[in-house]
Amino acid sequence: MRFIAAISLLLATLCFALPLKASEVNFYAWGGSPEVNNYLRWAQKELKAEGIQLRHNKVADASEVVKQLIDGRSNADIIWINGENFHALKKAGALRPIADDIKALNNISPELNWQSDFGEPVEGLEVPWGVGQFNLISRPGLFPDKAVSAEALLNAARENKGRISYPIPPDFHGTTFLKSLLLSLHSQQREVFQQPVSEVDANEWTKPLWHYLDKLHPLLWQRGENFPSSAGEQISYLANGQLLMAVSFNPNDYQTLVNHGRLPAGVERHTLSDEAITNNHYLAIPVSSNNAEAAKAVIEFLLSEKAQQRKADTNRWGDPSVLKRTQKGDKSSALLEPTDDFHASWQNYLEREWSARYQ
Amino acid sequence: MVRALSIAVWLLLIILPVGSGVLFLLLTSLDAKTGVSLAAFSELLLGYESILSSFALAVVAPFVACYLALLMAPGILRKPRLQQLLSPLLSIPHVAFAVGLMLLMSPSGWLVRLVEAISGLFPVPPASWPLPEKFLVTVIIVLTLKELPFLLLMISAQLKQLPVKSWLVQAQSYGYSERQAWWRIVTPELLRRMTLPMAAVIIYSLSVVDIPLLVGSNTPAVLAQRVYEWTFQFAANSQIKAMTGAWVLLVMALLLLLMNSKHSVLYRRLVLGKRAVTPGRLNSDKASRYAWGFLGFLSFGVITVLALQSLASSWFYPNLWPAALSPERWQTEWSYLLEPTVHSFWLALLSAITGTIAAMVLLQRQRQKAVKSFYWPVLIALLIPQVPLVLGWQRVLGQQLTEGWQLWWVFWSHAVYTLPYAYLVLHGAYTSFNEQWLIRAQSLGYSARAAWWRVMLPMLKQPVAIAFAVAFSVSIAQYLPTQWLGQGATPTLTTEAVSVASGGDWRIGSLYALLQMLLPLLVFIAVGGIRKGSYAEHS
Numbered sequence: 001m002r003f004i005a006a007i008s009l010l011l012a013t014l015c016f017a018l019p020l021k022a023s024e025v026n027f028y029a030w031g032g033s034p035e036v037n038n039y040l041r042w043a044q045k046e047l048k049a050e051g052i053q054l055r056h057n058k059v060a061d062a063s064e065v066v067k068q069l070i071d072g073r074s075n076a077d078i079i080w081i082n083g084e085n086f087h088a089l090k091k092a093g094a095l096r097p098i099a100d101d102i103k104a105l106n107n108i109s110p111e112l113n114w115q116s117d118f119g120e121p122v123e124g125l126e127v128p129w130g131v132g133q134f135n136l137i138s139r140p141g142l143f144p145d146k147a148v149s150a151e152a153l154l155n156a157a158r159e160n161k162g163r164i165s166y167p168i169p170p171d172f173h174g175t176t177f178l179k180s181l182l183l184s185l186h187s188q189q190r191e192v193f194q195q196p197v198s199e200v201d202a203n204e205w206t207k208p209l210w211h212y213l214d215k216l217h218p219l220l221w222q223r224g225e226n227f228p229s230s231a232g233e234q235i236s237y238l239a240n241g242q243l244l245m246a247v248s249f250n251p252n253d254y255q256t257l258v259n260h261g262r263l264p265a266g267v268e269r270h271t272l273s274d275e276a277i278t279n280n281h282y283l284a285i286p287v288s289s290n291n292a293e294a295a296k297a298v299i300e301f302l303l304s305e306k307a308q309q310r311k312a313d314t315n316r317w318g319d320p321s322v323l324k325r326t327q328k329g330d331k332s333s334a335l336l337e338p339t340d341d342f343h344a345s346w347q348n349y350l351e352r353e354w355s356a357r358y359q
Numbered sequence: 360m361v362r363a364l365s366i367a368v369w370l371l372l373i374i375l376p377v378g379s380g381v382l383f384l385l386l387t388s389l390d391a392k393t394g395v396s397l398a399a400f401s402e403l404l405l406g407y408e409s410i411l412s413s414f415a416l417a418v419v420a421p422f423v424a425c426y427l428a429l430l431m432a433p434g435i436l437r438k439p440r441l442q443q444l445l446s447p448l449l450s451i452p453h454v455a456f457a458v459g460l461m462l463l464m465s466p467s468g469w470l471v472r473l474v475e476a477i478s479g480l481f482p483v484p485p486a487s488w489p490l491p492e493k494f495l496v497t498v499i500i501v502l503t504l505k506e507l508p509f510l511l512l513m514i515s516a517q518l519k520q521l522p523v524k525s526w527l528v529q530a531q532s533y534g535y536s537e538r539q540a541w542w543r544i545v546t547p548e549l550l551r552r553m554t555l556p557m558a559a560v561i562i563y564s565l566s567v568v569d570i571p572l573l574v575g576s577n578t579p580a581v582l583a584q585r586v587y588e589w590t591f592q593f594a595a596n597s598q599i600k601a602m603t604g605a606w607v608l609l610v611m612a613l614l615l616l617l618m619n620s621k622h623s624v625l626y627r628r629l630v631l632g633k634r635a636v637t638p639g640r641l642n643s644d645k646a647s648r649y650a651w652g653f654l655g656f657l658s659f660g661v662i663t664v665l666a667l668q669s670l671a672s673s674w675f676y677p678n679l680w681p682a683a684l685s686p687e688r689w690q691t692e693w694s695y696l697l698e699p700t701v702h703s704f705w706l707a708l709l710s711a712i713t714g715t716i717a718a719m720v721l722l723q724r725q726r727q728k729a730v731k732s733f734y735w736p737v738l739i740a741l742l743i744p745q746v747p748l749v750l751g752w753q754r755v756l757g758q759q760l761t762e763g764w765q766l767w768w769v770f771w772s773h774a775v776y777t778l779p780y781a782y783l784v785l786h787g788a789y790t791s792f793n794e795q796w797l798i799r800a801q802s803l804g805y806s807a808r809a810a811w812w813r814v815m816l817p818m819l820k821q822p823v824a825i826a827f828a829v830a831f832s833v834s835i836a837q838y839l840p841t842q843w844l845g846q847g848a849t850p851t852l853t854t855e856a857v858s859v860a861s862g863g864d865w866r867i868g869s870l871y872a873l874l875q876m877l878l879p880l881l882v883f884i885a886v887g888g889i890r891k892g893s894y895a896e897h898s
Binding site: 026028030031032033034037038041055057058059060061063064066067068070071072073074075076084085087088091161162163168170222225226227229230232233234235236237239240241242261262264290348358359 | 406466467483484486491492493494572573576577578579588590591592593594671672673675676677682688691695746749750753754757760761838842843846847850854855857858859860861862863864865866867
């Protein structure tokens with residue numbers, strides 16, 4: 001009996017301890033980067049002063065929230081997405097049109113091509129938060145030039161057998177790696193990839209890529225039989241000397257990760273092909289949000305000069321600002337030469353073809 | 360009373376969760392757009408490598424772990440304190456264990472660095488090393504090592520219920536060596552009682568995703584991992600593959616469970632059918648001692664390397680030690696740890712108590728009805744992939760999830776998982792409990808209820824405590840139900856740990872892994888403290 005009494009007592013205390021969380025803004029964002037997490041902790045403190053409770057609900061992958069929004073339930077007020085996750089939500093009609101309500105969009109850099117997300121028209125359903133530029137991070141001396149061509153990569157792989165790899169598609173870093181190779185292999189005709197797969201002879205255009213990969217894979221880490229599961233994992237392999245290169249979508253990572261002790265000093269940044277495939281990552285508000293007004297206020301804050309500048313600091317997150325450059329004290333480092341992403345239909349096509357051949 | 364309670368358990372913890380999950384699974388499977396299709400099925404069979412690797416993983420890891428455990432178990436008979444050695448290994452999260460093992464033994468791990476420091480053989484990590492980062496065998500080794508302590512714990516719980524020492528003495532008086540007596544007399548009985556814990560281990564090996572994702576080969580990956588990945592790709596095609604794959608996994612699980620149920624019979628036939636042969640050259644005593652030593656070394660090594668990582672400012676190949684140690688990371692995280700720790704603790708405590716009591720209710724009901732066999736529906740929750748299951752719950756619970764009741768539903772979902780594990784752990788001891796004890800107690804004037812409280816419960820104290828501890832660690836490890844039913848309102852150490860680890864930065868990942876390990880460790884140590892001799896010896 002004492003046992004049962006003890007349990008009821010426990011249940012009762014828990015009942016009273018049940019926290020009431022009414023006016024919170026639930027921000028679902030990937031939690032895999034300590035720097036991003038610390039940045040959002042700072043934002044939390046700043047917003048508290050404005051009377052907004054921001055809650056960073058960390059997820060291992062943004063697609064977890066997308067899955068819930070499409071097939072289940074979610075209390076998300078803001079989500080951090082781009083690419084395929086955006087497509088899926090747009091298709092499901094799960095996002096609110098918010099672009100017209102966000103005043104900070106007036107300050108967005110005009111050079112930022114944010115109206116299309118991985119080739120899919122944004123249509124006001126999300127607003128840009130930061131810039132992604134696909135780049136290679138390598139140990140010093142691996143590649144002679146800033147821009148690495150497909151040929152140069154193959155040469156480096158020949159000279160350093162088993163020490164080069166890329167994240168496994170459909171990880172979007174891996175797929176972008178393939179796209180960059182295509183750009184390098186067809187450097188004169190890159191407009192082709194702006195068109196839908198169905199309107200060009202995709203098989204013909206990708207033939208050189210598969211031919212190239214057939215040559216490259218035997219020279220890769222574990223003879224191309226296995227690949228790093230993610231870009232984060234590949235960074236770890238670069239850090240512990242297994243690999244000589246990694247890939248990143250953050251053009252400042254080659255500095256930021258060194259500053260945080262994740263990579264050894266001296267690593268270099270390169271583009272694969274002449275230009276970096278450039279994307280943005282976005283914030284969006286789901287239709288199901290109960291707290292959309294507060295969520296918009298949070299987005300205004302995250303797009304403010306102050307928040308964007310802090311975000312770009314390479315001693316912190318190091319994610320480039322999306323705002324117009326101001327004359328005074330512009331510390332944000334120069335971006336890479338950008339090039340547009342492929343039309344959205346290529347994503348699925350490349351993933352399918354890659355996995356049919358190499359998986 | 361028992362009858363009413365058992366009905367409540369069936370309704371709340373089995374029929375409602377499994378029913379809603381299965382309903383969701385069936386609805387999506389029959390949906391023309393997302394459902395199972397023959398084309399996807401044949402495509403899956405054509406890419407049979409995934410299925411084969413899944414099969415190999417789910418057979419080899421549990422099987423090897425089982426016989427290693429049997430080899431090492433006599434050690435516990437001689438030195439019951441050895442059981443305490445298992446606690447750290449039992450409580451360390453699976454993924455953290457895999458990471459720790461790789462930090463020690465991978466081609467860029469500590470062992471290779473040590474060789475490099477002494478001999479200069481490996482200026483760069485060696486390409487051919489017996490434990491590569493991505494390899495099915497690596498997954499098998501990780502799972503075997505992680506399952507071994509669980510099976511040893513299960514065996515040690517069963518040993519308390521059997522008059523093993525007198526069996527061994529009797530056998531020796533008939534001229535068997537101690538080793539022969541162990542393998543020919545004790546082992547068959549142990550294997551019979553281990554059928555259910557082995558079932559848990561097999562299901563886990565078949566369905567585990569995070570470890571293959573970390574250290575498994577990925578062209579192609581094991582089926583469970585592919586199903587999980589397909590679930591989160593939003594092309595219609597991937598959804599169909601995910602659903603079809605889920606059913607294939609289910610069939611594989613049933614097949615493996617069938618094989619498992621024949622294990623002890625087959626053992627009897629193969630081993631006991633033959634005449635006692637002269638003992639092999641292998642000195643199993645010595646091997647067992649080495650195995651214990653290795654296990655001890657491993658738990659020490661894994662925890663040390665995780666602790667060093669969590670304190671390291673940076674640590675690159677080929678350095679033997681981090682460049683500098685600093686408590687900075689711990690200090691930064693410290694103020695954010697209270698909430699997840701409190702959630703983890705309460706959820707684990709309550710759901711483990713609930714799961715253990717519910718399991719005892721079901722088992723008591725089985726005794727009343729004199730059914731010794733196993734209630735299979737209890738296991739179903741473990742057989743269904745978590746994603747469709749939890750989505751089904753979200754659908755059924757609907758609005759309930761957004762009105763401040765999240766914590767309770769998360770508790771409920773944890774209890775859905777603690778119940779089968781508690782049941783698996785308790786089943787052997789509970790259904791084999793010798794009725795004579797109760798009859799004697801009642802002949803001495805105790806009521807049936809008093810006999811249960813004063814005789815049966817104290818005698819089953821150890822298996823019940825172990826069931827509680829296992830249930831506690833099961834609750835601690837839940838990620839998806841906590842995230843999805845909690846809707847962000849119930850962050851736990853595990854949800855933090857899993858999301859932080861997704862970035863591959865193992866310095867902060869190690870910090871959370873160590874914290875995740877702490878609570879179950881305390882519980883396992885407390886349970887290991889219950890040291891009673893075998894009651895069965897006196898019967």
